[in-house]
Amino acid sequence: MGVVIAINPFGATVSRAADHSAQSAVESPRFQHVILISVDGLRPEAILPPLVQHHPAFQQLAQGAWTAQARCDPDISVTLPNHIDMITSRLVAGENGHGWVGNSDPPSRTMGGTLHLKSGHYIPSVFDVAHDEGLQTALVVGKWKFVLFEQSYGEDAGGPDDVAPNYGKDKIDCFVCSPNSMDQVQQLAAFIQSAGDRQKKTFTFLHLALPDFVGHASGWDLSDGSAYRQALLDIDTALGFVLSKINNSPTLKDRVAIVLTADHGGGVPFISHLDPEAPVNFTIPFLVWSGVNQTQVDLYAINAKTRHCPSANERFTANQLPPIRNSDAGNTCLMLLGLPAIPGSTVNAGQDLQITSALQK
Secondary structure, three states: OEEEEEEOOOOOEEEEEEOOOOOOOOOOOOOOEEEEEEEOOOOHHHHOOOHHHHOHHHHHHOOOEEEEEEEOOOOOOOHHHHHHHHHHOOOOOOOOOOOOOOOOOOOOHHHOOOHHHHHOOOOOOHHHHHHHOOOEEEEEEOOHHHHHHHHHHOOOOOOOOOOOOOOOOOOOOEEEEOOOHHHHHHHHHHHHHHHHHOOOOEEEEEEEOHHHHHHHHHOOOOOOOOHHHHHHHHHHHHHHHHHHHHHOOOOOOOOEEEEEEOOOOOOOOOOOOOOOOOHHHHEEEEEEEOOOOOOOEEHHHHOOOOOOOOOOOOOOOOOOOOOOEHHHHHHHHHHHOOOOOOOOOOOOOOOOOOOHHHHOO
């Protein structure tokens, strides 16, 4: 039995319980635990020289398959829609898009505050696939607007489990909302360590909000001594804590993979990221770290048959293959766990984003 606590930074505290007594058979997953990390408002310069020399955790995470030229959603460069892209592996627009464009706290579940009510049909997520296969799942976020995910995939709105045994409709076992990055990573580490000690597999979504908070207050200023640069240092420290816990745990070391990306960059306007056509807003990193026999490799180089790297000022290149996007993340995480793609997903639905050169299979 695991106690699930959601801490609303604006006051309310909610708790409930979740129980998994067993796990269904999953075919030989390479990893027992996968963490999808989104660093809100992360400019890719953080993982590039010269800044990366000040960021040892980012530097470590970039030792696998990576690119600093990934893209956010082609039509919108704000937080909530892009995070929905990540967990559903769908874009916002189009016949099969998830359709959510709002970026504020959602209405209550009964007043339309679920992805399913908005779209008119159930939209499966990475949480559905992982939970239905018996994994422990966690959502650890830094903004209360992400209660949308709990409302959409909690016990009142989650879809039925059609994979025996039945683990129920509540797809998110642990929901934590805290604006403090170190509090977040400490709770994440405790969650996966507890599961690892019990030989349970996990999927965790971690959203770190600090760079976006600071960017909106002081701008996406990359100069020495800026508030944004300090926020990057603080996030690197938090990520370093996670890596240290993994690398020093006998039950986690070599069993955890991390996919790290961002919802958007920022800086146009200076204290925002609203212009979806501004390169500093739509250009983001995408990293896959395994901690196992890694060789640093360019994701575009090993995916030349399925992905095309646009020029630096392009969101995408017309009449070319798609770029690597943050929406590739959900199905990449499931691939790392040895699980199938999200039903109805349209990005990386064939789980064809190759990372095997980094894993040295």
